Amino acid sequence: MYFVVYMERLRFFCLVDKQPVCVVCQASKIHKNHDCVPTEKAAQDCKDELNVALKTLQHTLDSLIRLKGTSEEMTESIKNQALETERQIKDLFVELHQFLYEEEAARLAALKEEEEEKIGLMKSMVTKAAAGMLYLKETITVITQEMTDAEDMTLLQNCKATIERAQCTGQGPERISGALIDVAKHLCNLKYRVWKKVLLHVEYTPVTLDPNTAHPCLFLSHDLTSLQYTSQPHRLPDNPERFHMSAEVLGMTGLSSGSHCWVVDTGCNHDWILGVACTSVTRNVEVQARPENGFWTMCLRDREYRAMTSPPTAVTVTEKLKRVRVQLDWDKGQVSFFDPADDDTPLYSFSHTFTEKVFLYFYTQSKHPLRILPERMCVTVQQSGTGHPCTVPD
Numbered sequence: 001m002y003f004v005v006y007m008e009r010l011r012f013f014c015l016v017d018k019q020p021v022c023v024v025c026q027a028s029k030i031h032k033n034h035d036c037v038p039t040e041k042a043a044q045d046c047k048d049e050l051n052v053a054l055k056t057l058q059h060t061l062d063s064l065i066r067l068k069g070t071s072e073e074m075t076e077s078i079k080n081q082a083l084e085t086e087r088q089i090k091d092l093f094v095e096l097h098q099f100l101y102e103e104e105a106a107r108l109a110a111l112k113e114e115e116e117e118k119i120g121l122m123k124s125m126v127t128k129a130a131a132g133m134l135y136l137k138e139t140i141t142v143i144t145q146e147m148t149d150a151e152d153m154t155l156l157q158n159c160k161a162t163i164e165r166a167q168c169t170g171q172g173p174e175r176i177s178g179a180l181i182d183v184a185k186h187l188c189n190l191k192y193r194v195w196k197k198v199l200l201h202v203e204y205t206p207v208t209l210d211p212n213t214a215h216p217c218l219f220l221s222h223d224l225t226s227l228q229y230t231s232q233p234h235r236l237p238d239n240p241e242r243f244h245m246s247a248e249v250l251g252m253t254g255l256s257s258g259s260h261c262w263v264v265d266t267g268c269n270h271d272w273i274l275g276v277a278c279t280s281v282t283r284n285v286e287v288q289a290r291p292e293n294g295f296w297t298m299c300l301r302d303r304e305y306r307a308m309t310s311p312p313t314a315v316t317v318t319e320k321l322k323r324v325r326v327q328l329d330w331d332k333g334q335v336s337f338f339d340p341a342d343d344d345t346p347l348y349s350f351s352h353t354f355t356e357k358v359f360l361y362f363y364t365q366s367k368h369p370l371r372i373l374p375e376r377m378c379v380t381v382q383q384s385g386t387g388h389p390c391t392v393p394d
Contacts, residue, residue, distance in 0.1 A: 251360030
C-alpha cells in the first residue's frame with residue numbers, strides 16, 4: 001500500500017510562537033488567535049532587526065578596538081611618565097646630595113681649621129714653656145753653685161744680684177680658657193641648622209599643576225608651577241581628566257574646606273583666565289568659564305580685564321597687572337581676586353555656596369608663561385611640654 005504525503009508550503013510566520021506556519025496550521029486551533037504575517041514580510045522584518053543588532057555589535061566592537069588602542073597608548077604613556085618622573089626625582093636628589101656633601105665638607109673644614117688653630121696655640125705654649133724651663137734650670141744651677149762653691153765674702157758681695165736673679169722666675173704657668181675644640185658649636189642642632197640652610201636653596205609653592213588634566217597645547221614646567229601655550233600639541237593619552245577642547249589645566253589638589261590663596265605671575269601674558277573650577281566641569285566640550293558652568297574666574301582678553309560673570313563684568317585697574325592674587329574661602333563661599341602690587345587692592349569677588357571640591361583653574365593661549373609664585377617659609381619650634389613657640393638661633 002502506498003501513501004502520498006502532500007507538504008503544504010509555509011506561507012506565514014507566527015509572531016507569537018516565532019515560527020513559520022502553513023495555511024492549514026494558521027487556521028488550526030494552535031495558531032487561530034495568533035498574529036501571523038507573510039513569510040516575505042517576516043523575513044524582511046527579521047533582517048531589519050538583525051541589521052540594527054549588527055550595527056550595535058559593530059559599534060561595540062569599534063568601541064572596544066578604540067579602547068584597546070587607547071589602553072595600549074596609555075600603557076606607553078605610563079611607562080614614559082614613570083621614566084621621566086624617575087629621572088626628575090634622581091636629578092633632584094643629586095642636587096640635594098651635592099648640597100649636603102658641600103655642607104659636610106664646609107663643616108669639616110671649619111672643624112679642621114679650629115683644630116689646627118688650637119693645636120698651633122698649644123705648640124706655641126709648649127715652646128714658651130720649654131724656654132722658661134731651660135732658663136729656670138740654668139738659674140737654679142748658677143745659684144746652687146754660688147751657694148756651694150763661693151766663699152762667704154764673695155757670696156755676700158754678689159748677694160743682691162743673686163737674690164734678684166732668683167726672684168726673676170719669668171712668666172709663670174697660664175690657665176688657658178677655650179683651648180679645647182668647641183664641640184657644642186659644631187654639633188648643637190646640626191641637623192636643624194643644615195635643614196634651615198636647605199630651605200634657603202628650595203622653594204615651596206602652595207599649589208602645583210596636574211599634568212594629567214593639561215590640554216595637549218600646554219607646556220608645563222618640570223616643577224609643575226608654570227604653564228604656557230605652544231602651537232605644537234604634545235602627544236598625550238586621551239584620559240577622562242584631560243581638557244580636550246581649549247588650553248586649560250587644573251591644580252593638583254581638590255579643595256573642599258578652609259581658606260587658601262596663591263599668587264600668579266602673569267608677566268607679559270596677554271591672554272589668560274585664572275580662578276577655580278568644580279570637579280564636575282565639562283572637559284571634552286568647550287564652554288564659557290562662568291559660574292553656571294562650574295567656574296569662578298577672572299580673565300585678560302583683548303587688553304581688557306573682566307570677571308567672568310554672565311555677562312562678563314569689566315574690572316578697572318590703574319596699571320597692567322603683573323601679578324594676581326587669588327583667594328578661595330570655601331566655607332564662606334567666596335572667590336576673590338586682588339592686585340598684590342597695589343597693597344592687595346580688591347579686583348572682584350564671587351559669592352557661591354560650594355557643594356563639591358574645587359580645583360585651581362588656569363587657561364592661556366599665550367607663549368608667555370603664567371607662573372605660581374613660591375611662598376616664604378616660616379619655621380616655628382614649640383617648647384617641649386608647653387606648646388608655646390620659642391625663638392631658635394641659627
